Amino acid sequence: MKPSPFAYAKPADLAEALRLKADHGDDGTFIAGGQSLVATLNMRLSSPDILIDIGGVTELSGIEVSDGSVRIGALTRHRDLEDSPDIKTHAPLIAEAIAQVAHPAIRNRGTMGGSIAFADPAAELPACILALDGAIEIAGPDGRRKVAAGNFFKGLYDTDLGTGEMITAVEFAADSDDWRTGFDELARRHGDYAMAGLAARLRMDGDSIAEARLVYFAVGDKPMLATGAGGELAGKPLSAETIEAAAASLDSDLEPFDDLHSSAAMKLHLARELTRRVLTKIAGGAQ
């Protein structure tokens, strides 16, 4: 299908982008990579009066590492994350996840900011940013603010972004040597949205786990931090028994619902299996 008509503006900088958005309110929509938005326009699921193309706001691009923290500009493309040595070193979780995000042609245009703002419950990057305990940096008519990822994702395609606001970057601490990370997902075809996925980070204190952040995606209305399973692991070594205990406690952490491809029971089964696979792999790598 073809989209209904809209006007188009390409602001040169952030101030102009925010001003255009303020002028048009809910009738104006930001477009970054367009890899989710244009599909919804083509299907006429949305019909804004004007697209505000932030592709020219170059100040929003780029990956910076300084003082132990990583900052990824909203316009940074999936492809840039894939090719970045800094991401490989300081955020191996994202390096591992990014190859599972869509397909090469889509990664060449899709952006971090678009993925976070779109907040698809099956998307990899929101889950990674939550596992990294990151923050979302937002600019709006009232200036800038930061929101913890844990408070940003509200529900199905729903976030803390207000009308007139824009994501400018995401930020998180670079992984120190005591963190172990693992990522896996089950999808019907490589590059498709997952049926279930897990982004996991464990902070080790010698042989025992000091802290576990297990974030499941595509099993709820937003990325889910499994606090019960994390609690099962804390203070214990990573062994077959503790892994099994973590997998078992997902019953109370997750409340999946049926979707087109799988029932809630199947999603829970897949989440448990991913727990075993990812944690067993981390345990193997740690030896």
Add this chain to the structure above:
Amino acid sequence: MSNRITITAQVNGETVTRDVEPRQSLVDFLRENLELTGSHVGCEHGVCGACTVRMNGEIVRGCLTLAVQADGAEVETVEGLSDTGEIADLQDAFLRLNAIQCGFCSPGMLITAAELLDRNPAPDRTQIREFIAGNYCRCTGYQTIVDAIEAVAKERRG
């Protein structure tokens, strides 16, 4: 429409300037305004890969890119890549090894394969499969496409 926008792009090495509607996709622009019908239109929501073209040296979905976003860009289609001979060996291998049947997927498949070999001159079969996973082929069953790409990778390495 009153809100047409003038864009200038390099398409297959030639500078073109046209007025476009903001809602027109890049692939429709190429096909309808420039009569470059080698790029195909299938799903129009990013899933099938038939519309794959190159923009500023990288593959993109022609159906998820707006023509206005190609303003100032360099665009290459299967016509251009055929004329320069850049993908001649891939085209030859696709024919030789039966990787083409109806041909609907082929332009997108060839351009995607070209980017793969550019980024990874020695892909294994799994890597080939993963890279072309975003391009549907309804005819061949993919085996022969993987064969053809693998063969060209070997030939290019000599």
